Amino acid sequence: MKIKNIIKGLEVEKIYGSLEKDIKGISYDSRKVGSNYVFVAIEGFESDGHKYIDQAIEKGATALVVTKDIKVDEENITVIKVKDTRDSLARISSNFYGNPSEKMKLIGVTGTNGKTSITYLVKSILEKANMKIGIIGTMGSVIGDELFNTSNTTPESLLIQEYLYHMIEEETKACVMEVSSHSLDLKRVEYCNFDIGIFTNLSRDHLDYHNTIENYFNAKLKLFYMTNKCNIINIDDIYGRRIVEETKDLDISTITYGIVEKATIYATDIEYHLNGVDFKLNTPKGSIDILFNIPGEFSVYNALAAASCAYYYGIGLNTIKEGLQSVKGIKGRFEIVPTNRDFSVIIDFAHTPDGLEKVLTTIRQFSEGRVVAVFGAGGNRDRTKRPIMGETVGKYADFLIVTSDNPRHEEPGRIVDDVIEGVKKVNKNYIKIVDRKEAIEYAIKNARSKDIILLAGKGHETYTIIGDEVLPFDERQIVLDILKKMEK
Numbered sequence: 001m002k003i004k005n006i007i008k009g010l011e012v013e014k015i016y017g018s019l020e021k022d023i024k025g026i027s028y029d030s031r032k033v034g035s036n037y038v039f040v041a042i043e044g045f046e047s048d049g050h051k052y053i054d055q056a057i058e059k060g061a062t063a064l065v066v067t068k069d070i071k072v073d074e075e076n077i078t079v080i081k082v083k084d085t086r087d088s089l090a091r092i093s094s095n096f097y098g099n100p101s102e103k104m105k106l107i108g109v110t111g112t113n114g115k116t117s118i119t120y121l122v123k124s125i126l127e128k129a130n131m132k133i134g135i136i137g138t139m140g141s142v143i144g145d146e147l148f149n150t151s152n153t154t155p156e157s158l159l160i161q162e163y164l165y166h167m168i169e170e171e172t173k174a175c176v177m178e179v180s181s182h183s184l185d186l187k188r189v190e191y192c193n194f195d196i197g198i199f200t201n202l203s204r205d206h207l208d209y210h211n212t213i214e215n216y217f218n219a220k221l222k223l224f225y226m227t228n229k230c231n232i233i234n235i236d237d238i239y240g241r242r243i244v245e246e247t248k249d250l251d252i253s254t255i256t257y258g259i260v261e262k263a264t265i266y267a268t269d270i271e272y273h274l275n276g277v278d279f280k281l282n283t284p285k286g287s288i289d290i291l292f293n294i295p296g297e298f299s300v301y302n303a304l305a306a307a308s309c310a311y312y313y314g315i316g317l318n319t320i321k322e323g324l325q326s327v328k329g330i331k332g333r334f335e336i337v338p339t340n341r342d343f344s345v346i347i348d349f350a351h352t353p354d355g356l357e358k359v360l361t362t363i364r365q366f367s368e369g370r371v372v373a374v375f376g377a378g379g380n381r382d383r384t385k386r387p388i389m390g391e392t393v394g395k396y397a398d399f400l401i402v403t404s405d406n407p408r409h410e411e412p413g414r415i416v417d418d419v420i421e422g423v424k425k426v427n428k429n430y431i432k433i434v435d436r437k438e439a440i441e442y443a444i445k446n447a448r449s450k451d452i453i454l455l456a457g458k459g460h461e462t463y464t465i466i467g468d469e470v471l472p473f474d475e476r477q478i479v480l481d482i483l484k485k486m487e488k
């Protein structure tokens, strides 16, 4: 594609050189530049792409998108100066891949907890309505039958556009994408043509990045100004009600959902079980009973969000029911590990105070023995949530094993101490075992009859991140290995 076509709609400050060159690809990482590429220089948090321009040219870049005045020795290099290279990356990536989001139904899901869960529920329902649907999110991107691992929940704009392009090629005409607050702030989803935006809830997380809850909320709010057709909002959440208020003058539909407040789509007759939750799904077009296979009130909210999305697309209640009920479970979300013993082990991705409260209160509803929690907090992430996580778990569990969860570049023992600071506030029995494998082993070896052991924080992850290293760590396997060892 010619440069002049790639930069359509781009706000340009200055251009040097020809716009007639044919471009084969785009990269914002000098190490991944190929022959006849555009290199987009981004000033990041750790480094500055402008420092790597020479390397980019060496590797074959023939055009540069920059924010700084730079001197290029080579002739024949086109330089395009812009105000914001993250925004420009999103614009040119969308152009390069033929603006794929305009050719499909794109659904964005944002909020602190529940995004991944909802994407899989939406996929299940839409598939029952014979729509082929892709996913972009924490557990990777699903295009056709293939899963592509991504390191971010919402990848960089270039990758989003590439994935959407491949979805179109595969005749997947709908995509449900998790839209993180970082991605909204860092313009990864700019120029995405969203049909629908779904809001789950907002609670404490990511203050390392946003500093205040208000900034975090404002980042999420952006999605609901980007949508073209419908906003789907949980109005039992105070921030959900604010979104409805803030967007009330927009010329698009709003569907509200909830259990407590009077909403468009709501649940009644909720009956909780350890293996799921039953409820009546009520819509303006009628009601239907749902037997949902993931337990907890939070699961009712996730199901309502997904049902609202299907409802907007005109999918009938029976199909919605079929789609929701055919989800037998989602990896790492209230996943019960078979132990064949008289105690239970549950793996769950709760990694925020709210997520922990939700999953622990669900377990408490049915526990006959002790509730034992093995958990920690991630390194190089929000520190302010750590003591609150400790306090929350202390409130709802009977015994706490405080351990590590992806220490990244922090000292694991110190992260554990930050969590314990909160545990101490509630005067519960706890033990500090920094090594997570040893912590799990301790929980299992000391399990009593009818105990429920919750392994929280890692969910679907089958690795642990120490420094920059990603090492294998699959809790399912670890539990099974410990049980086997105990049999000997």
Ligand SMILES: CC(=O)N[C@H]1[C@@H](OP(=O)(O)OP(=O)(O)OC[C@H]2O[C@@H](n3ccc(=O)[nH]c3=O)[C@H](O)[C@@H]2O)O[C@H](CO)[C@@H](O)[C@@H]1O[C@H](C)C(=O)N[C@@H](C)C(=O)N[C@H](CCC(=O)O)C(=O)O
Residues within 6 Å of the ligand: 028, 029, 030, 031, 041, 042, 043, 044, 045, 046, 047, 048, 049, 050, 052, 138, 151, 152, 153, 154, 155, 156, 180, 181, 182, 183, 186
């Ligand atoms: C804080 C943050 O989001 N940082 C993201 C950001 O990195 P950065 O701006 O710091 O990049 P940098 O390292 O300073 O480099 C600047 C530029 O120089 C370039 N470079 C660098 C070195 C080199 O040799 N050559 C070169 O060209 C880099 O490619 C980059 O373009 O841009 C990168 C490329 O898109 C992201 O991978 C990176 O995510 C990091 C890894 C991250 O951990 N992000 C987390 C906090 C995040 O985004 N999380 C959310 C939410 C999670 C959830 O709750 O679900 C998510 O969506 O994943």
Ligand SMILES: Nc1ncnc2c1ncn2[C@@H]1O[C@H](COP(=O)(O)OP(=O)(O)OP(=O)(O)O)[C@@H](O)[C@H]1O
Residues within 6 Å of the ligand: 111, 112, 113, 114, 115, 116, 117, 118, 138, 153, 178, 200, 201, 298, 299, 301, 302, 332, 333, 334, 348, 349, 350, 351, 354, 355, 356, 358, 359, 459
């Ligand atoms: N609607 C909800 N409200 C509160 N907690 C929830 C909800 N849904 C799920 N959870 C809890 O949060 C955990 C993470 O759920 P999920 O992966 O769906 O969230 P997410 O928003 O995608 O998280 P992330 O920001 O890491 O991508 C679950 O394992 C569960 O403990």
Ligand SMILES: N[C@H](CCC[C@H](N)C(=O)O)C(=O)O
Residues within 6 Å of the ligand: 138, 153, 351, 377, 378, 379, 381, 405, 406, 457, 458, 461
């Ligand atoms: N997407 C979330 C995942 C957290 C998972 C937990 N295992 C951790 O490492 O903190 C984040 O990056 O904050």
Ligand SMILES: [Mg+2]
Residues within 6 Å of the ligand: 115, 116, 117, 137, 138, 139, 153, 178
């Ligand atoms: Mg997710």
